[in-house]
Amino acid sequence: MDAVVGTKPKPFRIRGRSYVAFVFSPVVPILDWLAEVDAALRQSPGFFVGKPVVLDLSAVDLSQNAIAQLVANLEQRDLRILGIEGVDATRLTTSMPPLMMGGRQCVIPNNPPPKKTEAKPKAASLLLDTQVRSGQSVVFPEGDITVVGSVSSGAEIVAGGSIHVYGTLRGRAMAGINGNLSARIYSQKIEAELLAIDGYYLTAEQIDATLYHGPTQVWLAGDVVQITPLN
Amino acid sequence: MAKVVVVTSGKGGVGKTTSTAALGAALAQMGEKVVVVDFDVGLRNLDLVLGAERRVVFDFINVVQGIANLSQALIRDKRLENLWLLPASQTRDKDALTEEGVGKIIGELRTRFDWIICDSPAGIERGAMLAMRYADEAVVVSNPEVSSVRDSDRIIGMLDSKTVRAEKGEAVQKHLLITRFDTARAARGEMLTIEDVLDILATPLLGIIPESQDVLRASNVGSPVTLNDANSAPARAYVDAARRLMGATIPMMVPAARKGLMNRLLGRRAA
Numbered sequence: 001m002d003a004v005v006g007t008k009p010k011p012f013r014i015r016g017r018s019y020v021a022f023v024f025s026p027v028v029p030i031l032d033w034l035a036e037v038d039a040a041l042r043q044s045p046g047f048f049v050g051k052p053v054v055l056d057l058s059a060v061d062l063s064q065n066a067i068a069q070l071v072a073n074l075e076q077r078d079l080r081i082l083g084i085e086g087v088d089a090t091r092l093t094t095s096m097p098p099l100m101m102g103g104r105q106c107v108i109p110n111n112p113p114p115k116k117t118e119a120k121p122k123a124a125s126l127l128l129d130t131q132v133r134s135g136q137s138v139v140f141p142e143g144d145i146t147v148v149g150s151v152s153s154g155a156e157i158v159a160g161g162s163i164h165v166y167g168t169l170r171g172r173a174m175a176g177i178n179g180n181l182s183a184r185i186y187s188q189k190i191e192a193e194l195l196a197i198d199g200y201y202l203t204a205e206q207i208d209a210t211l212y213h214g215p216t217q218v219w220l221a222g223d224v225v226q227i228t229p230l231n
Numbered sequence: 232m233a234k235v236v237v238v239t240s241g242k243g244g245v246g247k248t249t250s251t252a253a254l255g256a257a258l259a260q261m262g263e264k265v266v267v268v269d270f271d272v273g274l275r276n277l278d279l280v281l282g283a284e285r286r287v288v289f290d291f292i293n294v295v296q297g298i299a300n301l302s303q304a305l306i307r308d309k310r311l312e313n314l315w316l317l318p319a320s321q322t323r324d325k326d327a328l329t330e331e332g333v334g335k336i337i338g339e340l341r342t343r344f345d346w347i348i349c350d351s352p353a354g355i356e357r358g359a360m361l362a363m364r365y366a367d368e369a370v371v372v373s374n375p376e377v378s379s380v381r382d383s384d385r386i387i388g389m390l391d392s393k394t395v396r397a398e399k400g401e402a403v404q405k406h407l408l409i410t411r412f413d414t415a416r417a418a419r420g421e422m423l424t425i426e427d428v429l430d431i432l433a434t435p436l437l438g439i440i441p442e443s444q445d446v447l448r449a450s451n452v453g454s455p456v457t458l459n460d461a462n463s464a465p466a467r468a469y470v471d472a473a474r475r476l477m478g479a480t481i482p483m484m485v486p487a488a489r490k491g492l493m494n495r496l497l498g499r500r501a502a
Contacts, residue, residue, distance in 0.1 A: 135384075152384045
């Protein structure tokens with residue numbers, strides 16, 4: 001079944017795009033000009049590294065050999081010549097950078113190279129320093145949720161990681177919703193309506209009466225939700 | 232500086248309208264200029280509790296729609312010259328209220344009164360949302376039983392998120408008013424105790440109104456309980472609550488259980 005059903009060859013697509021390049025315009029004497037380039041490179045080493053440079057030879061009249069020499073000199077200084085403009089095409093050989101035309105002036109902002117922005121690691125915990133009221137639902141699939149107040153009856157806490165409640169847990173708490181089997185639910189005082197870890201759940205009726213109102217942790221042992229006192 | 236206070240609860244029948252009338256009358260008796268606004272469009276009751284039902288001509292909706300101006304719709308209380316009522320419409324429903332309309336009227340009332348007390352309808356829908364929308368403070372009315380407390384908790388969450396103040400990042404100051412509190416029944420474990428309610432709602436207490444026949448008696452004669460019998464236990468509790476609303480510090484009185492052997496026996500039998 002790998003017969004090709006008369007696919008027409010797709011037309012070869014060419015797109016136009018413009019880039020900004022630095023233009024160097026050498027003047028005579030070339031040696032002095034090269035010395036100026038060296039001075040500039042010493043002041044800000046690495047400024048031209050990896051940046052395209054175009055050589056504008058309209059101010060000088062150089063032979064084919066001289067152009068080859070100049071390009072070689074610049075490449076010794078780690079300057080890659082993208083193209084050459086302002087010169088008769090017959091003076092360029094195929095080994096030289098190509099002739100360029102139709103360049104337009106533009107302003108290059110002389111900004112210091114942007115500092116590497118460190119990709120901030122996404123916060124893996126959510127802190128709530130208020131009470132979570134009935135009817136409110138807090139969902140944080142990225143990680144842990146810490147509640148400094150109480151979680152009311154009828155409220156819901158859903159976390160990808162563990163859930164920590166420093167008040168009374170009266171509502172529903174669902175931890176490890178994205179398959180995190182090691183997520184746990186901690187509370188100072190447990191009066192929860194529903195406790196779940198990665199889909200395994202306990203209803204209020206199934207909570208051991210001796211642990212009710214006390215500080216506990218809820219965890220998963222195999223596929224059984226366990227509640228043990230926190231001491 | 233006018234203050235807009237919403238009296239709200241979530242659950243119905245806990246005493247919002249009674250409390251609105253009683254607190255409004257108590258503030259007016261202290262010389263404050265007060266308007267009580269009925270937001271329960273379609274099920275208005277505040278006019279009955281204030282005994283003004285036979286003088287309603289124009290209502291809130293008429294003012295929103297521009298049929299009447301505010302002065303025409305406001306009804307002055309016959310007993311307290313500082314107390315006014317803005318009645319709700321009985322023939323319309325809550326959809327007749329718009330946020331802009333309510334905002335405009337509240338803004339106008341702010342220029343005329345010291346206290347604008349909004350009697351919220353039960354529920355968490357449009358009527359209740361609009362009643363709390365422009366509030367500066369809230370009196371959350373709750374009975375000491377689990378369903379009422381849970382509904383109050385829900386309302387507190389909404390006060391913290393759906394009001395204009397909350398959206399501006401300011402807080403609506405919340406006060407908890409526990410009504411229909413029966414000390415004897417709470418002691419027997421038939422009701423939540425004050426501590427239980429405070430533990431769940433974590434909101435400062437404004438007052439505890441004891442369960443009393445005086446409340447029903449006052450409603451039936453169309454008088455706020457604070458006016459009908461100023462010496463009754465609920466009236467004194469409401470006056471204290473009104474003073475606390477004005478910023479006074481008054482020690483909280485937990486209503487004492489009825490004394491006397493006969494009363495205690497009868498009370499037990501009745502319960």
